[in-house]
Amino acid sequence: MNDKGIRSFSLGALLDVCGRRPEDFYYDGCLISSHVDPEDEVPMDLFRFPVRIDAFALVFCSKGSITLQSNLTRYELGGNSLFIHVPGAILHVESMRGAEVFVAACEEEFIRRIDVDLKLVSSLALQLERYPLLHLAPGEWNVLERSIAEITDEGVPEPDDPYSREILRSSLRVLIYKACRLIARHIEQESLRQYSPRSRREEYFQRFMTQLRRNYMRERSVGFYAAQLNLSPKYLTTLIRQTTGRTVIEWIDDYVILEAKNLLRYSTMSIQEIAYCLNFPNQSFFGRYFKNHTGVTPSAFRTGSDLRAGADLPQPLSLEGC
Known part of the structure; x- marks a missing residue:
């Protein structure tokens, strides 16, 4: 691919372009941003044209609306909706109208580093390429939000603090598994799962x-x-x-x-x-x-x-x- 093609970003490179705010949590390939400003022109300028992001991301819209395209398919996020971006998908944000957005993103290598079972994650990822948008029932996001609050309260550990580092890794693992459980329940409820992931x-x-x-x-x-x-x-x-x-x-x-x-x-x-x-x-x-x-x-x-x-x-x- 040459410079005429679609721009590709790792999570780290994306942060270099968009900038990192003091309230954003970033650790070893994982980003949690709890107050994304819909008026911030830098991310909108970046996503005004299609880009390929090499990371998993949960994009939760609590109110307002977002219109975006993922791999040429258009999606409308309304209040209490969750969009799941899978690595390598091409993302294009068309508009944001009064949207309050929460983003949790991590690189695939980060998932490996904290010892998450990739078979469970990849099984969902295959289905999410076709069904990436979910409407959450009342209270479902709160389950994830509580885990996220624990992580951000813990903060980024000092390099010489092995105990806090392991606590944080364990907390991030729990968050990923909770997100996978929530997503899997939605997919199962709609009878989209057609085969056993263990076969x-x-x-x-x-x-x-x-x-x-x-x-x-x-x-x-x-x-x-x-x-x-x-x-x-x-x-x-x-x-x-x-x-x-x-x-x-x-x-x-x-x-x-x-x-x-x-x-x-x-x-x-x-x-x-x-x-x-x-x-x-x-x-x-x-x-x-x-x-x-x-x-x-x-x-x-x-x-x-x-x-x-x-x-x-x-x-x-x-x-x-x-």
Whole structure:
């Protein structure tokens, strides 16, 4: 990716650009900001254009509204709603109207460093790519808020204070597990969970998705991914279809097309540069591939002639009354 592409930030780099306020809590790759000012021009200027953030983030809107896009899908956050950003997703904030926002974010490496079970987190992350917006029932956010208050009250420990450091690590682990439990309950309530996270097929699916996220911009063959998992292409295809109801090729194409759409819509790269970026032999081949999967040419998509007025927004999940 060159400087014409979408800007990418780690959590640390994002803080360098936006600045850190005295009341913000930051520790070793984890940020908690309890009073995000909707009038602060620096974050809005940054997010006015799409950026890729390499971190998990809980964005809680207590009142007002926020309109944002994540990977080209538009979401409306209203009062008592929670949006979950997963690492690598492209975020674009369109507007904030009287919004009071709370953000808790952490890098994937931070989760590893504090010994959180990544199998539990990654199982949810796969589903959150499609269902990232939740409406919380009264009191649900309070559970997380109490854990956050304990963390911020504890404060950042001194380098030579091992006891406080371990207390803080343990408290952050508890917060992450509580957030995962809340999210999982919403997903389960809506019958979105389709398979057991502990099954052998699911384990292979997780490994396949890890390889896909790492390699989809370079590799599109079933054989490549089967080789990474030491499986035959036929067996991998059978496993993925049984687990998700979709083929390996469909998963690969989804990732490639989503990246292509993001680059066409938001980057200044030429179509030829995008074709090479996604490892297509030439622009013509990329154009046929894109049209076969979307029904429009890359040029038509870039100019917006494919857009339909009045498209419905994705509906958030809700546990009202539970």
